[in-house]
Amino acid sequence: MKGANRPVSEDLERLKQHLPLLEYLRRHNWTAHPAGTAQEFVGLCPLHREDHPSFYVNARKNLFYCHGCGRGGDLIRFVELFRNLSFRHSVAHLQELAPASGSQLLEQAVAFYQLQLQRDAEGARYLEQRGLHHPAIIEELGIGYAPGGNLRRHLATHGYSFELLLDIGLIDNQGRDAFCRRIIFPCRQQGRVINLYGRSVGTAFPHRLLPRSKGGLVAWDSVSRSSSVILVEGFFDLAVLWQAGFRNTTCAIGTHLTPFQFHQLSERSDRLVYVVCDQDENQAGQRAAHQLARRLAGVGVPARLVQLPAGHDPNSYFSAGATAADFTDCLERAQPL
Numbered sequence: 101m102k103g104a105n106r107p108v109s110e111d112l113e114r115l116k117q118h119l120p121l122l123e124y125l126r127r128h129n130w131t132a133h134p135a136g137t138a139q140e141f142v143g144l145c146p147l148h149r150e151d152h153p154s155f156y157v158n159a160r161k162n163l164f165y166c167h168g169c170g171r172g173g174d175l176i177r178f179v180e181l182f183r184n185l186s187f188r189h190s191v192a193h194l195q196e197l198a199p200a201s202g203s204q205l206l207e208q209a210v211a212f213y214q215l216q217l218q219r220d221a222e223g224a225r226y227l228e229q230r231g232l233h234h235p236a237i238i239e240e241l242g243i244g245y246a247p248g249g250n251l252r253r254h255l256a257t258h259g260y261s262f263e264l265l266l267d268i269g270l271i272d273n274q275g276r277d278a279f280c281r282r283i284i285f286p287c288r289q290q291g292r293v294i295n296l297y298g299r300s301v302g303t304a305f306p307h308r309l310l311p312r313s314k315g316g317l318v319a320w321d322s323v324s325r326s327s328s329v330i331l332v333e334g335f336f337d338l339a340v341l342w343q344a345g346f347r348n349t350t351c352a353i354g355t356h357l358t359p360f361q362f363h364q365l366s367e368r369s370d371r372l373v374y375v376v377c378d379q380d381e382n383q384a385g386q387r388a389a390h391q392l393a394r395r396l397a398g399v400g401v402p403a404r405l406v407q408l409p410a411g412h413d414p415n416s417y418f419s420a421g422a423t424a425a426d427f428t429d430c431l432e433r434a435q436p437l
């Protein structure tokens with residue numbers, strides 16, 4: 101029966117897809133080992149005290165079963181038992197963690213990181229070094245800086261719980277900032293922040309996203325109105341192209357598009373898509389770009405592969421002194437498949 105406040109089953113399915121059981125357990129520090137098949141994991145039961153692992157998770161079916169206490173079910177059932185919540189409250193709790201939610205909290209984090217960019221010279225220096233200097237573009241993209249070590253205290257003053265920050269992935273279970281010495285780019289969808297991308301300015305792994313959906317194509321609300329679209333891999337590529345006046349540039353945050361991003365790009369066949377690939381030595385960027393252009397052509401969307409000089413991505417190309425006219429040349433030389 102569908103009551104007014106009762107979540108319908110397809111909403112529940114979507115919720116469970118967005119936040120797989122295994123992911124939820126891992127965020128709560130559940131340690132597991134593969135059990136037999138590749139999709140099955142076993143570990144100590146979080147629901148009862150035991151010293152021999154009898155808690156099984158089937159990642160494909162998104163279900164658990166404990167041979168010790170005999171309890172099993174899906175993510176919602178797990179939350180009911182683990183947090184001692186009613187079905188309705190368990191769903192509400194999970195909805196808070198799902199990609200569409202937490203938006204308010206992420207908005208606060210973005211504002212905080214923007215402020216840090218003004219206070220901490222390291223962030224500004226890094227942007228300058230990457231050739232990004234127009235304050236209006238930095239402001240418009242909501243770019244900030246995470247020095248590390250102070251986010252939790254700040255968000256606590258806005259009433260956000262340790263638990264929520266941990267669940268969203270902004271801090272680790274010791275309360276330390278997940279983003280430390282990173283330039284922060286908010287990923288927005290229909291105006292709402294749904295994820296954060298952090299580029300390391302130090303030696304840490306360069307790319308980092310929160311453990312949630314990366315959402316659609318960057319700035320798609322404005323870019324999708326153009327009759328031609330330039331698709332690049334990274335935020336810095338996008339930022340320098342916007343700075344050079346190519347406002348029809350979007351980015352997929354990586355070389356592989358999600359089905360949703362592909363859908364966005366291919367929804368209109370009267371639009372020309374320029375795919376700009378990084379000229380990697382190992383050809384990874386070129387291969388991914390080529391594959392994407394073929395997929396677009398396959399659904400009737402005209403695509404062109406844009407070649408940059410060897411070793412360059414758009415960011416490094418402009419940093420090395422290229423002008424808007426040079427890039428326009430590259431666009432004009434781009435070949436259809």
Ligand SMILES: [Zn+2]
Pocket residue numbers: 145146147148155166167168169170171
């Ligand atoms: Zn158990």
